[in-house]
Amino acid sequence: MIEYETHDYDVIVVGAGGAGIRAAIEARSRGLKTALVCKSLFGKAHTVMAEGGVAAALGNVYPEDNWKVHFRDTMRGGKMLNNWRMAQLHAQEAPDRVRELEEWGALFDRTKDGLMLQRDFGGHRYARLAHVGDRTGLEIIRTLQQKAVANGIEVFMEIKALRLLRDSDGVVSGLVGYWRPTGEFVVFKAKAVVMATGGVGKSWLYTSNSWESTGDGQAMALWAGADLIDMECVQFHPTGMVWPLSVRGILVTEGVRGDGGVLRNAEGRRFMFDYIPPMFAAETADSEEEADKWYSDHTAGRRPPELLPRDEVARSINSEVKAGRGSPHGGVLLDIASRLPAADIRRRLPSMYHQFRELAGVDITAEAMEVGPTCHYIMGGVRVDAESAATTAPGLFAAGEVAGGMHGSNRLGGNSLSDLLVFGHRAGIGAADFASGRSGDVSLDQKEIAEVIDDATAPFGRENGENPYELHRELQESMQSLVGIIRTGSELDEALESLERLEERAGAVSLSGGRPYNPGWNLTTDLPSMLTVSRCTAQGAINRKESRGGHTRDDYPKPDPEMGKVNFVQRIPQGAPRSGGVCGTPAIRSITIGSEPILAMPDELQQLFEEAT
Amino acid sequence: MAEELTRAAVSGEVTMRVWRGDDGGGEFADYVLPAQEGEVVLDVVHRIQATQAPDLACRWNCKAGKCGSCSAEINGVPSLMCMTRMDSLPAGETVTVAPMRAFPVLRDLVTDVSFNYEVAKRIPPFQPREKTEDEVTVGGYRMQQMDVERSQEFRKCIECYLCQDVCHVIRDHEENKTSFAGPRFFARSAELEMHPLDVNDRRELLRRDQGLGKCNITKCCTEVCPENIKITDNAIIPLKERVVDASYDPVAWLGRKLRNRSKKSAAEAAATSPAEGPAAVQGDDPAHGIPGPPSRWVDGDDWVQDTDAPDAGTDPHTVGAPEGAGE
Numbered sequence: 001m002i003e004y005e006t007h008d009y010d011v012i013v014v015g016a017g018g019a020g021i022r023a024a025i026e027a028r029s030r031g032l033k034t035a036l037v038c039k040s041l042f043g044k045a046h047t048v049m050a051e052g053g054v055a056a057a058l059g060n061v062y063p064e065d066n067w068k069v070h071f072r073d074t075m076r077g078g079k080m081l082n083n084w085r086m087a088q089l090h091a092q093e094a095p096d097r098v099r100e101l102e103e104w105g106a107l108f109d110r111t112k113d114g115l116m117l118q119r120d121f122g123g124h125r126y127a128r129l130a131h132v133g134d135r136t137g138l139e140i141i142r143t144l145q146q147k148a149v150a151n152g153i154e155v156f157m158e159i160k161a162l163r164l165l166r167d168s169d170g171v172v173s174g175l176v177g178y179w180r181p182t183g184e185f186v187v188f189k190a191k192a193v194v195m196a197t198g199g200v201g202k203s204w205l206y207t208s209n210s211w212e213s214t215g216d217g218q219a220m221a222l223w224a225g226a227d228l229i230d231m232e233c234v235q236f237h238p239t240g241m242v243w244p245l246s247v248r249g250i251l252v253t254e255g256v257r258g259d260g261g262v263l264r265n266a267e268g269r270r271f272m273f274d275y276i277p278p279m280f281a282a283e284t285a286d287s288e289e290e291a292d293k294w295y296s297d298h299t300a301g302r303r304p305p306e307l308l309p310r311d312e313v314a315r316s317i318n319s320e321v322k323a324g325r326g327s328p329h330g331g332v333l334l335d336i337a338s339r340l341p342a343a344d345i346r347r348r349l350p351s352m353y354h355q356f357r358e359l360a361g362v363d364i365t366a367e368a369m370e371v372g373p374t375c376h377y378i379m380g381g382v383r384v385d386a387e388s389a390a391t392t393a394p395g396l397f398a399a400g401e402v403a404g405g406m407h408g409s410n411r412l413g414g415n416s417l418s419d420l421l422v423f424g425h426r427a428g429i430g431a432a433d434f435a436s437g438r439s440g441d442v443s444l445d446q447k448e449i450a451e452v453i454d455d456a457t458a459p460f461g462r463e464n465g466e467n468p469y470e471l472h473r474e475l476q477e478s479m480q481s482l483v484g485i486i487r488t489g490s491e492l493d494e495a496l497e498s499l500e501r502l503e504e505r506a507g508a509v510s511l512s513g514g515r516p517y518n519p520g521w522n523l524t525t526d527l528p529s530m531l532t533v534s535r536c537t538a539q540g541a542i543n544r545k546e547s548r549g550g551h552t553r554d555d556y557p558k559p560d561p562e563m564g565k566v567n568f569v570q571r572i573p574q575g576a577p578r579s580g581g582v583c584g585t586p587a588i589r590s591i592t593i594g595s596e597p598i599l600a601m602p603d604e605l606q607q608l609f610e611e612a613t
Numbered sequence: 614m615a616e617e618l619t620r621a622a623v624s625g626e627v628t629m630r631v632w633r634g635d636d637g638g639g640e641f642a643d644y645v646l647p648a649q650e651g652e653v654v655l656d657v658v659h660r661i662q663a664t665q666a667p668d669l670a671c672r673w674n675c676k677a678g679k680c681g682s683c684s685a686e687i688n689g690v691p692s693l694m695c696m697t698r699m700d701s702l703p704a705g706e707t708v709t710v711a712p713m714r715a716f717p718v719l720r721d722l723v724t725d726v727s728f729n730y731e732v733a734k735r736i737p738p739f740q741p742r743e744k745t746e747d748e749v750t751v752g753g754y755r756m757q758q759m760d761v762e763r764s765q766e767f768r769k770c771i772e773c774y775l776c777q778d779v780c781h782v783i784r785d786h787e788e789n790k791t792s793f794a795g796p797r798f799f800a801r802s803a804e805l806e807m808h809p810l811d812v813n814d815r816r817e818l819l820r821r822d823q824g825l826g827k828c829n830i831t832k833c834c835t836e837v838c839p840e841n842i843k844i845t846d847n848a849i850i851p852l853k854e855r856v857v858d859a860s861y862d863p864v865a866w867l868g869r870k871l872r873n874r875s876k877k878s879a880a881e882a883a884a885t886s887p888a889e890g891p892a893a894v895q896g897d898d899p900a901h902g903i904p905g906p907p908s909r910w911v912d913g914d915d916w917v918q919d920t921d922a923p924d925a926g927t928d929p930h931t932v933g934a935p936e937g938a939g940e
């Protein structure tokens with residue numbers, strides 16, 4: 001059998017994005033032996049790409065703002081499917097978590113009074129996003145990274161975690177993975193594990209996500225007995241680049257619209273005025289004149305429709321393109337050039353300026369950008385307890401994009417970075433408490449470890465098998481065309497069949513080269529999680545026979561009040577058959593789904609919604 | 614935009630000469646692919662993986678110049694693969710892609726950059742001043758935009774380490790890695806030094822342990838920085854001035870520091886450093902200890918063109934490298 005090294009910790013955090021590092025800092029500060037494990041180099045996680053800002057009701061620009069308004073915006077943006085308690089804690093704690101970053105060295109842009117400046121984003125009633133130009137994620141990850149180094153947290157970088165391990169009582173007790181640089185296997189024993197592995201975007205063809213977003217955490221949690229919820233709720237961000245093809249999907253920050261950018265169709269019309277939904281009609285401007293006043297003074301007019309929640313804007317763009325009023329490459333036009341002086345654009349949106357100039361040869365201070373929807377974020381994820389971030393699998397905690405509930409069926413921009421900080425912090429406490437309370441030796445099943453290693457290395461023994469890149473491409477095409485922004489029952493059924501065929505083929509991959517830094521192998525070991533979460537999304541989408549937030553069914557175009565009262569919950573029963581694919585993961589057809597009532601909101605919070613309407 | 618959109622689709626082929634190997638050696642391999650419009654070098658490397666060499670190793674994450682993972686030497690120039698458009702390179706010529714030379718090769722285009730993470734651990738961390746009464750009331754620190762901008766420039770750094778790669782003090786002198794932090798970390802120290810809230814004094818450490826004196830201001834680092842950080846002018850030169858102040862005139866330094874409260878002594882700062890003590894101090898004569906950069910790097914504008922590719926050898930960096938400047 002292949003040898004492996006073993007490390008022993010109190011708390012292992014899988015994932016070094018904002019959520020993971022924040023969790024590790026908290027666990028470490030409570031005196032626990034803590035390590036971070038991540039797939040790429042430290043400081044490169046997806047969080048680094050976040051642009052527009054972090055939402056927190058600091059009230060620095062609009063003193064009227066407070067947690068209740070933020071809470072209400074978040075719930076309405078999520079079409080009330082959110083875990084209200086998470087949304088409440090998030091709105092209440094985000095300001096402290098953001099200010100704390102400043103104490104750790106972050107330098108946000110300032111107001112005239114010297115406080116953190118806040119910018120407008122879709123769905124937020126007040127200018128609420130603290131930011132650093134359009135590189136807020138970089139500022140946050142660097143601040144957390146430097147704090148983690150200062151706290152002496154050990155970081156195991158470029159390790160791919162394959163499977164969680166449980167002790168004989170079924171408590172999560174560690175994980176097995178491999179070092180990407182050497183291909184050597186490694187086992188971590190831990191009294192508690194925090195999952196903070198981010199999103200799933202790499203299963204779609206056009207996505208703003210990095211290669212790491214392969215749903216490993218959602219899948220590993222599910223395989224270890226945890227529940228997933230609302231996996232059909234995937235956010236397509238309205239503005240991704242569409243041209244050239246090689247950059248299709250790369251994000252264009254919502255900050256462009258927050259700072260005054262408007263959407264036009266090929267005829268030059270600001271078409272968002274044609275798509276204002278009743279739920280937001282009372283607070284949305286219905287003429288260009290009114291909308292334009294709003295930018296300088298939010299009390300002078302109602303909000304421009306370009307700043308409706310993302311699901312609304314993405315669907316509207318989709319409809320314009322379908323109606324034949326799209327831009328030359330199948331998007332629409334995002335115009336900031338005619339709205340702000342060139343110098344302001346370069347100062348407020350430096351990376352957008354750079355990105356378009358370098359990658360598309362477009363000068364955004366002089367011409368419009370071509371944009372269209374891109375797969376961006378998954379609202380669904382691992383089911384967690386709001387207070388402690390505990391999953392339904394004992395010993396396992398989850399925070400950040402991998403966790404579900406906080407954002408309901410649609411996330412507001414800026415609410416992810418704050419989510420990472422609030423629930424990363426809480427998961428760190430939850431895991432630390434669990435680890436401190438766990439007595440006795442942590443024992444692992446050697447046979448299980450051996451099986452995972454055998455399965456992971458099996459493709460090297462095969463010849464003339466499937467090409468993992470080809471399988472990935474087919475998976476992306478299938479998800480893009482069948483489980484995309486607009487869905488329909490028959491196509492979703494087709495997607496399930498195609499996923500099962502791909503699963504079978506994934507078990508027949510053959511590889512050349514060795515294990516050290518072999519991207520073909522790395523991708524092969526990502527396939528089981530991509531297939532698993534794709535299956536969850538398709539299955540959830542079949543069951544949610546309504547349109548809500550990020551989930552739109554052509555055959556059920558309206559929200560159904562009854563469906564709005566349930567979460568779809570997925571799990572894998574004990575003893576489910578194995579897929580025969582790499583890593584011997586449970587067969588995707590063994591994933592079960594059922595509906596459970598959403599948490600009931602207490603009256604005093606319910607009141608906030610009645611007051612508003 | 615119209616002009617951009619109607620541009621004819623690219624036709625023909627591209628030839629990529631990519632370094633394949635590991636710490637034991639290797640060679641360049643040529644790959645010929647159909648050309649595609651609007652591609653960056655990283656796209657082509659990905660197509661090689663998908664169609665011809667599934668085990669070709671490279672690092673990348675964001676594909677948008679934001680994460681600093683995909684650093685390599687393209688036609689001899691340290692660059693981000695995801696931000697180098699194929700149509701910015703000489704048409705019809707072979708494109709050479711090699712790993713960064715200053716770091717040991719792990720495999721193919723992937724290098725061992727752990728040196729940088731070790732240096733980062735030795736920099737005394739940020740330490741803010743106390744909040745004023747007013748700040749306690751409002752909950753956050755007050756800083757003016759103008760005062761944060763100087764440090765913000767350095768905080769744009771995406772840690773691609775291209776500046777570390779190009780700096781001759783490390784590139785050509787492996788032994789300096791114990792006594793020279795490199796431009797990335799001078800920028801980091803400058804960021805902290807100019808941070809309106811920070812009270813740690815790192816000047817003595819910079820001089821003694823980080824080898825600031827070994828930098829002879831060639832500006833090569835500034836030229837490769839994809840974030841356009843003026844590392845030499847805005848970080849290194851001001852730091853050098855401050856370090857001189859520290860040695861000779863603490864009063865002048867105090868006057869220079871914008872909102873200086875109670876800067877700590879170097880010894881105290883070192884004590885708050887999380888990692889073990891700084892690396893052993895090497896006999897340093899900052900101004901003269903290090904030979905000048907090889908000719909290729911002196912003339913900042915010229916080296917870019919110096920890419921006539923000789924035969925593929927066992928050293929990924931023989932391409933365009935001056936004679937005798939190998940590993």
Ligand SMILES: Cc1cc2nc3c(=O)[nH]c(=O)nc-3n(C[C@H](O)[C@H](O)[C@H](O)COP(=O)(O)OP(=O)(O)OC[C@H]3O[C@@H](n4cnc5c(N)ncnc54)[C@H](O)[C@@H]3O)c2cc1C
Nearest residue numbers: 015016017019039046047051052161198400401414416417
């Ligand atoms: C372009 C872009 C712009 C965005 N802008 C904003 C914004 O302005 N505001 C906002 O609030 N949100 C924004 N978002 C969303 C937000 O950035 C993400 O949702 C968030 O960063 C996710 O953070 P995370 O900590 O959950 O995980 P990530 O940052 O995705 O980190 C995941 C970590 O898990 C590790 N990992 C994954 N799988 C494994 C495995 N198998 N083994 C070991 N390690 C593993 C990875 O290496 C990584 O370290 C943006 C997203 C994108 C793509």
Ligand code: SF4
Nearest residue numbers: 780828830831832834
């Ligand atoms: S200016 Fe030259 S010597 Fe100094 S750090 Fe930059 S590259 Fe190195």
Ligand code: SF4
Nearest residue numbers: 770771773774776838
């Ligand atoms: S300073 Fe510039 S070149 Fe150096 S690591 Fe940072 S971004 Fe890269």
Ligand code: FES
Nearest residue numbers: 674675676681695
């Ligand atoms: S892939 Fe992120 S900088 Fe190139």
